Amino acid sequence: MKTKKPVTLALVGAWHVHTNGFIKEFQKTRSESAVFKRVWDTDPERGQRFAKMLQATWTPDYSAIFNDPEIDGVMIEAETSRHKELIQQAAAAGKHIFTDKILAPSVSEAEDILAYTDEAGIVCCVSHESLTRPDYRYAKRLMDEGWFGDIVSYYFRRSHGHAKTDRLPSSWFDPATAGGGALIDLGVHGISLAVYLWL
Template sequence: MNVALLSKWHVHADDYARQAKNNENITIKVVWDEIAERGNKWAKELGVPFENDLIKVLEDPEIDAVIVDTPTNLHKEIITLAAKHKKHIFTEKVLAFTVRDCEEIFTVIKENEVKLMVSLPRLTENYYLYAQDVLDKGLLGKLTSIRCRLAHNGAVPFEGNPNGWLPNHFFNKEECGGGALIDLGAHPIYLTNRLAGSAKAVTARLQKTLGHDVDDNAVVIVEYESGVLGTLETGFLSNGSPFQLELYGTEGTLLIEDQNIRLKSKQLGEGWNVPDQLPETLSMPLNQWVSDILVNAKPTLDENDFLNLTIINQAASLSNEQGRRIEIAELTTESVEV
């Protein structure tokens, strides 16, 4: 299938271009970018044409699908436009800023019978699959709390780079809708959502430690309908911070720190257990998307994952702005108001 790359705004755009080139069923045909100079340069690097007119790209009958890496505030407009032109859509997280916007995107996707995928890659990783399996087998008893942390030093200044190694536009609130939480924090959010279920309420603190327009350090507490408490941590100011996913239950504990995994369960006797083998990783979201388009293979990621990610982000933003606990029902009620 023929694919158009829409923008190199996001830091993962090159990664998706690489994944597309490595997929035998994809041919990259054209690049469009809201910044022509950047798009032209990228198109030359990839050896494909650059097109300055997005509508021409979307009206091209040879283009089957698009990979969206635009500023997040353009997602809704560009994704719905692509869907109305019958193009399948793969997009960087998050899908959109609000529940209402996500629901409107889903409606257009269904009306035009195209396939949508949002990049939530850690739901395909072996450690997540192992954690899910441990839960499904009841080895932790009743799950009571989850802590998930993912942080890096992308905003820590160094010589010649006062904003760190992240691009300057990652601190543009209008384009991004937020900072560390909405970007890097997406991973702890969607992992914890999957493991804990539907969210009930959110309390968040989004700090602007270095004075940017967006948060560079954040903690979110999520109350889930299941009774689980989720503590989600992220930031752009941590040097050497490992990825951590911790699950605590009435009969056991599972600790994941980067590649170090250990499980303690009453059902397995005393002491810690290290798994001999982890489940096989699943296909990356982009490859699942292609299989869904070509052979109707059902992806392991779906609309609930995409929507629930936005729900937590929207609630966290409101909680931080208003200094209070936000009930998820407030967002879902708002989305159906006429």
């Protein structure tokens, strides 16, 4: 029987607070079907740490990732302010893309990105890890089956206390880098949930 070649990936940036969790989840569930080959980050020390974790090569110039024909897809965990630049270059190179929320800090940038990825014919997936939660999926099933009748509004609240700890980098509080404040960090989960429930 012919063995299937693993998907070859690269980590483009490790700024996002969810990067570590995604990598740990990857190592638990996908390590046989996919491998990381390269890692780049704006912070060399952080990038080298993730390269070691993934047994991948630290790459100081991200263009080397996009020019590598062996890389099938990229995981973009870089600063939100760099999403448009990085996603468009990845799409132009024919790399499939997984990126963390949010796609872009403005609607116009997001529309530009989607138009570019559509034209390039690549898959671009934006992580909204909340949508994998069993309780949300159960609510979706009940809605689809008509258990709640005609829903005309819903209330969503999500919070955490990480701003009072050292778990978030200082750049997380910089709107120019992160793309916004509490709405982008937590409110976007409610927005994506609303879209998911009513699709």
